[in-house]
Amino acid sequence: xxxxxxxxxxxxKTVKKAVLTADIERDSGPGTVxxxxxxxxxxxxxxxxxxxxxxxxxxxxxxxxRIIHKEMDSSLLDHPDDLWIITTQPATADELDGRSxxxxxxxxxxxxxxxxxxPSSLPRPTNGANCWRVENSPGKGMGVFANCDMxxxxxxxxxxxxxxxxxxxxxxxxxxxxxxxxxxxxxxxLQQEKTMEMLVGRLTEEDQKAYRELYNCHTEDGSGxxxxxxxxxxxxxxDYFEPVVYSSCRPNAAREWDSPTFSLHLRxxxxxxxxxxxxxxxxxxxxxxxxxxxxxxxxxxxxxxCEACSNPTSSDANRKKIQKFGEPFFQPMAIPRxxxxxxxxxxINPTLRDIKLMEDEGLESIKAYGDYAGRLMNGYMQLGNKxxxxxxxxxxxxxxxxxxxxxxxxxxxxxxxEKKQKEMMEKMLExxxxxxxxxxxx
Ligand SMILES: [Zn+2]
Numbered sequence: 001x002x003x004x005x006x007x008x009x010x011x012x013k014t015v016k017k018a019v020l021t022a023d024i025e026r027d028s029g030p031g032t033v034x035x036x037x038x039x040x041x042x043x044x045x046x047x048x049x050x051x052x053x054x055x056x057x058x059x060x061x062x063x064x065x066r067i068i069h070k071e072m073d074s075s076l077l078d079h080p081d082d083l084w085i086i087t088t089q090p091a092t093a094d095e096l097d098g099r100s101x102x103x104x105x106x107x108x109x110x111x112x113x114x115x116x117x118x119p120s121s122l123p124r125p126t127n128g129a130n131c132w133r134v135e136n137s138p139g140k141g142m143g144v145f146a147n148c149d150m151x152x153x154x155x156x157x158x159x160x161x162x163x164x165x166x167x168x169x170x171x172x173x174x175x176x177x178x179x180x181x182x183x184x185x186x187x188x189x190l191q192q193e194k195t196m197e198m199l200v201g202r203l204t205e206e207d208q209k210a211y212r213e214l215y216n217c218h219t220e221d222g223s224g225x226x227x228x229x230x231x232x233x234x235x236x237x238x239d240y241f242e243p244v245v246y247s248s249c250r251p252n253a254a255r256e257w258d259s260p261t262f263s264l265h266l267r268x269x270x271x272x273x274x275x276x277x278x279x280x281x282x283x284x285x286x287x288x289x290x291x292x293x294x295x296x297x298x299x300x301x302x303x304x305x306c307e308a309c310s311n312p313t314s315s316d317a318n319r320k321k322i323q324k325f326g327e328p329f330f331q332p333m334a335i336p337r338x339x340x341x342x343x344x345x346x347x348i349n350p351t352l353r354d355i356k357l358m359e360d361e362g363l364e365s366i367k368a369y370g371d372y373a374g375r376l377m378n379g380y381m382q383l384g385n386k387x388x389x390x391x392x393x394x395x396x397x398x399x400x401x402x403x404x405x406x407x408x409x410x411x412x413x414x415x416x417x418e419k420k421q422k423e424m425m426e427k428m429l430e431x432x433x434x435x436x437x438x439x440x441x442x
Contacts, residue, residue, distance in 0.1 A: 077113060079106030086198055089164075090119030090262055097122045100262065101199045102164040117260030117407075126154035132278060139305070141215060143246050143277045150272040152364065153398025155405075156253055157266045162207055163199050165192075165230065186222050193224025200226055248279035249293055249308040249315075250362025255280050256406030267402045269365035279306075286363060287323045289316045308361060318361050325354055325368035342436075348379045370399030374422075382433055 074091045083106045088099050104112070112118065125131055127148050137143030150156065200208055216228040254269050272278065283296055290312035297304055308315040355372045363369060377392035404418070 081107040115259040120260040196226035247282040258406040
């Protein structure tokens with residue numbers, strides 16, 4: 001599988017002149033809508049299961065519904081909320097940063113264009129634009145590899161997607177009481193393919209070729225060739241779809257959508273060695289058991305062969321323990337009357353042990369890792385151990401970059417909540433430290 005990111009500096013230096021930048025509005029128009037019995041339609045294309053995609057049939061259906069496509073001025077923003085538009089975004093971007101062909105609603109277009117800072121230029125990768133390469137990954141196809149050592153938190157790439165389409169499409173053709181769910185599904189797949197044809201058709205020839213060469217594992221389920229590639233390579237991020245690098249349950253990188261630059265940021269979640277393969281996770285929860293992870297990955301058409309999945313017994317047990325790390329942490333209040341200071345025994349050593357477990361499982365990307373790094377930073381600060389404090393401050397800041405470095409609405413809200421909670425915790429900690437130092441313990 002070739003990597004999905006193609007809209008980078010290397011591929012967009014020559015922007016074809018004929019690229020459309022006008023918006024296209026899809027309007028149902030006036031006139032009667034014919035109700036079509038899809039049972040007959042489905043028989044013609046070979047039954048209900050795995051029916052081949054009959055795009056001609058959809059053309060006919062769409063014509064009967066009088067779907068009109070018209071070109072609009074791309075600067076218009078007053079489209080109705082639920083009107084679907086094909087638009088190139090950002091319309092006025094630096095050509096080096098590239099543009100995305102988007103199929104979005106009027107509401108979504110306003111949300112994109114009105115986002116504070118949009119369209120900002122893309123940030124440059126920490127280790128330069130040539131810090132990674134695409135190369136054969138044994139047993140998997142093409143993968144992304146590091147060209148140099150990278151540090152936790154480094155920006156590996158920031159790229160605009162080639163295409164942005166909605167996760168779900170509503171069927172445009174009215175269903176009759178005889179319509180089966182499978183027919184409905186086939187119809188939506190036809191619509192998706194039609195939309196993809198329009199979007200891909202607006203890309204430069206170079207990008208079109210690159211898109212068509214991407215791997216497609218949806219060849220047997222009624223997906224058309226273009227939508228099949230999309231289903232194979234795209235992942236959902238907040239309101240958008242975006243392409244990705246390989247999945248692992250021990251990812252060394254994480255992706256976040258950044259609305260002001262309309263791009264996807266990929267950052268290192270731990271230090272990466274030169275020539276190491278760069279991976280992210282396709283899963284929303286890495287702490288679920290191996291069998292469950294494999295089940296969730298089945299739609300991508302592959303079995304994960306990472307170190308964790310290869311040793312399910314030990315890995316599942318470790319991840320079960322790590323699940324508990326997400327639970328609220330209460331600063332140890334028990335202060336022994338005598339003996340060694342409690343900070344090492346009650347805070348630092350258990351946290352170091354837990355952080356080692358997360359590192360062994362390759363889980364530096366999870367939220368608990370950042371929380372624990374911050375806890376160590378605070379603990380060592382109290383002990384006056386400057387070297388260790390600095391080390392964990394760096395890890396904590398790098399983790400924050402990965403988690404909150406990108407700026408989309410959902411992340412901003414979460415960051416606010418996180419900040420409030422952190423302030424509360426810090427206040428509580430300070431009070432505890434004060435109490436402890438009054439009692440002569442450090
Ligand atoms: Zn795995």
